[in-house]
Amino acid sequence: MAVDPSYQRNGIGSALLKMFCHYIDENALDAFVMSSPAGVRLYSNFGFKAVGVVETKHGNFTSMLRTSGFMGNNGNVCEEGKLMANSHHCYEE
Ligand SMILES: CC(C)(COP(=O)(O)OP(=O)(O)OC[C@H]1O[C@@H](n2cnc3c(N)ncnc32)[C@H](O)[C@@H]1OP(=O)(O)O)[C@@H](O)C(=O)NCCC(=O)NCCS
Numbered sequence: 857m858a859v860d861p862s863y864q865r866n867g868i869g870s871a872l873l874k875m876f877c878h879y880i881d882e883n884a885l886d887a888f889v890m891s892s893p894a895g896v897r898l899y900s901n902f903g904f905k906a907v908g909v910v911e912t913k914h915g916n917f918t919s920m921l922r923t924s925g926f927m928g929n930n931g932n933v934c935e936e937g938k939l940m941a942n943s944h945h946c947y948e949e
Pocket of ligand 1: 857858859860863864865866867868869870871890891892893894895897898901
């Protein structure tokens with residue numbers, strides 16, 4: 857995923873990932889990404905967990921996995937209409 861540098865840090869990456877997560881949640885799918893350092897926080901906010909590091913000539917990439925059963929597993933509750941992304945993040949359904 858990439859957002860034009862002049863529009864970054866305005867929530868566009870989160871909005872795109874929210875749509876993607878909505879689809880994978882509805883279909884009970886697992887998701888895997890190889891993230892650049894810039895993307896790790898974004899993916900973490902939506903429940904992806906770092907599971908490894910891949911070293912390339914372009915730098916290190918973090919392997920991140922989001923399993924379909926992660927929602928609600930941490931015991932926290934989001935306000936109505938929001939889905940759990942991780943222990944401190946909820947997002948609009
Ligand atoms: C990663 C990227 C897609 C994020 O898009 P964005 O529209 O800026 O993301 P958002 O504004 O929704 O921010 C989402 C989170 O990512 C964090 N973030 C955004 N850009 C970041 C950067 N360059 N470095 C570290 N964290 C970053 C934000 O702080 C935010 O976290 P928070 O809400 O907990 O504070 C964008 O920086 C990008 O296109 N980078 C270049 C390509 C790239 O490295 N893509 C990574 C996927 S492999």
